[in-house]
Amino acid sequence: MDIQQVSDTLEIQNLGYRFADAANRRDYPAFKALWADAGVWHIGAPINLHFDGREAIGQAIETLLGRWEFFVQLPHAPVITLAGDTATARWTVMEQARTLDRKTGNVNLSFYDDELVRDGGQWRFLKRAYATRYADETPLAGRAW
Amino acid sequence: MDIQQVSDTLEIQNLGYRFADAANRRDYPAFKALWADAGVWHIGAPINLHFDGREAIGQAIETLLGRWEFFVQLPHAPVITLAGDTATARWTVMEQARTLDRKTGNVNLSFYDDELVRDGGQWRFLKRAYATRYADETPLAGRAW
Amino acid sequence: MDIQQVSDTLEIQNLGYRFADAANRRDYPAFKALWADAGVWHIGAPINLHFDGREAIGQAIETLLGRWEFFVQLPHAPVITLAGDTATARWTVMEQARTLDRKTGNVNLSFYDDELVRDGGQWRFLKRAYATRYADETPLAGRAW
Numbered sequence: 001m002d003i004q005q006v007s008d009t010l011e012i013q014n015l016g017y018r019f020a021d022a023a024n025r026r027d028y029p030a031f032k033a034l035w036a037d038a039g040v041w042h043i044g045a046p047i048n049l050h051f052d053g054r055e056a057i058g059q060a061i062e063t064l065l066g067r068w069e070f071f072v073q074l075p076h077a078p079v080i081t082l083a084g085d086t087a088t089a090r091w092t093v094m095e096q097a098r099t100l101d102r103k104t105g106n107v108n109l110s111f112y113d114d115e116l117v118r119d120g121g122q123w124r125f126l127k128r129a130y131a132t133r134y135a136d137e138t139p140l141a142g143r144a145w
Numbered sequence: 146m147d148i149q150q151v152s153d154t155l156e157i158q159n160l161g162y163r164f165a166d167a168a169n170r171r172d173y174p175a176f177k178a179l180w181a182d183a184g185v186w187h188i189g190a191p192i193n194l195h196f197d198g199r200e201a202i203g204q205a206i207e208t209l210l211g212r213w214e215f216f217v218q219l220p221h222a223p224v225i226t227l228a229g230d231t232a233t234a235r236w237t238v239m240e241q242a243r244t245l246d247r248k249t250g251n252v253n254l255s256f257y258d259d260e261l262v263r264d265g266g267q268w269r270f271l272k273r274a275y276a277t278r279y280a281d282e283t284p285l286a287g288r289a290w
Numbered sequence: 291m292d293i294q295q296v297s298d299t300l301e302i303q304n305l306g307y308r309f310a311d312a313a314n315r316r317d318y319p320a321f322k323a324l325w326a327d328a329g330v331w332h333i334g335a336p337i338n339l340h341f342d343g344r345e346a347i348g349q350a351i352e353t354l355l356g357r358w359e360f361f362v363q364l365p366h367a368p369v370i371t372l373a374g375d376t377a378t379a380r381w382t383v384m385e386q387a388r389t390l391d392r393k394t395g396n397v398n399l400s401f402y403d404d405e406l407v408r409d410g411g412q413w414r415f416l417k418r419a420y421a422t423r424y425a426d427e428t429p430l431a432g433r434a435w
Contacts, residue, residue, distance in 0.1 A: 006291075010299055074367070092165060279434045
């Protein structure tokens with residue numbers, strides 16, 4: 001890889017890491033800034049949600065995280081294919097969460113399939129499509145801080 | 146690091162990420178292509194399996210994944226040591242899986258110790274040695290898609 | 291990013307990966323070498339520990355890991371901000387462990403907030419601050435090797 005490919009690879013990895021970091025720490029402005037204006041966030045079965053545009057996604061993350069006492073996403077194994085000013089990426093994520101009433105847990109293993117775009121000098125999400133592979137809603141016995 | 150070291154580091158990380166991604170999505174041709182012709186896949190106790198050569202490994206992954214309703218590997222913490230056209234890498238992985246009859250789970254924490262080789266311009270696995278640190282076969286209560 | 295930024299980013303990621311790898315494999319000299327002389331390791335509530343200096347940290351890791359039959363840290367999502375010869379990093383980690391008597395488990399999701407320094411040509415930890423987000427001490431049913 002040349003320096004441009006190396007830099008693009010690290011910046012696209014970083015975009016996925018910032019997504020998790022912003023969600024995990026509930027930094028909503030940081031989360032919203034990761035998306036292109038025309039960004040699309042598609043969440044497949046069994047959740048089935050679809051958000052069009054950075055504004056809708058910025059509102060969605062607040063609503064979605066508002067359901068959870070805690071929510072942590074752990075991103076893994078970014079496989080990135082560069083194509084000039086666009087790119088694709090695949091990730092495997094584990095997520096752990098518990099509802100505010102502490103009655104329902106959520107431990108899942110899911111895939112993200114992403115389309116990225118270089119947008120004003122910065123890589124951003126044009127589309128993230130989420131597909132659940134395994135999910136367990138057994139109550140979780142631990143303590144959150 | 147200079148550009149060669151940076152590029153080699155990212156490509157060797159990527160090899161480990163592609164291994165997980167191909168296994169998780171059951172892309173057998175992609176999995177097989179990650180190995181050198183003379184590649185060796187050694188799986189230690191308590192599983193005790195050993196496969197010699199890309200062809201044997203390509204058949205093994207189909208057999209092994211065929212046992213599971215779902216299988217997800219999450220790779221972490223690549224520690225890479227470069228030595229020209231060869232390299233070593235260490236990983237810590239978590240794996241989660243359930244047998245086809247849904248009666249037996251498998252959640253494990255394991256190490257990979259790898260030998261890599263630059264092979265026709267591409268980094269490939271010359272050897273992966275897997276050692277289990279912890280494994281739990283308690284049935285898993287969730288749902289797979 | 292230019293080659294300096296790319297190299298610094300990979301070396302700082304690598305520092306976090308080596309921390310996990312050294313802890314997971316109980317390589318105490320490797321663990322100690324990751325810290326600046328004046329390094330600080332702060333572990334927040336509910337554990338509440340604080341170690342000042344590389345020597346104290348080198349003794350602490352032996353004491354801390356000595357409590358566990360097995361301990362595995364899985365680091366994720368490094369978000370790094372470079373500032374010349376210093377930098378900051380944020381991580382989300384999952385840890386799994388079991389006490390020597392096998393009566394108490396520990397599965398936790400935690401954050402690391404780091405200060406890094408280029409120290410004699412090598413990036414080292416000047417400060418790691420650990421904050422627990424979720425922890426579950428339910429006994430673990432699996433087997434360790």
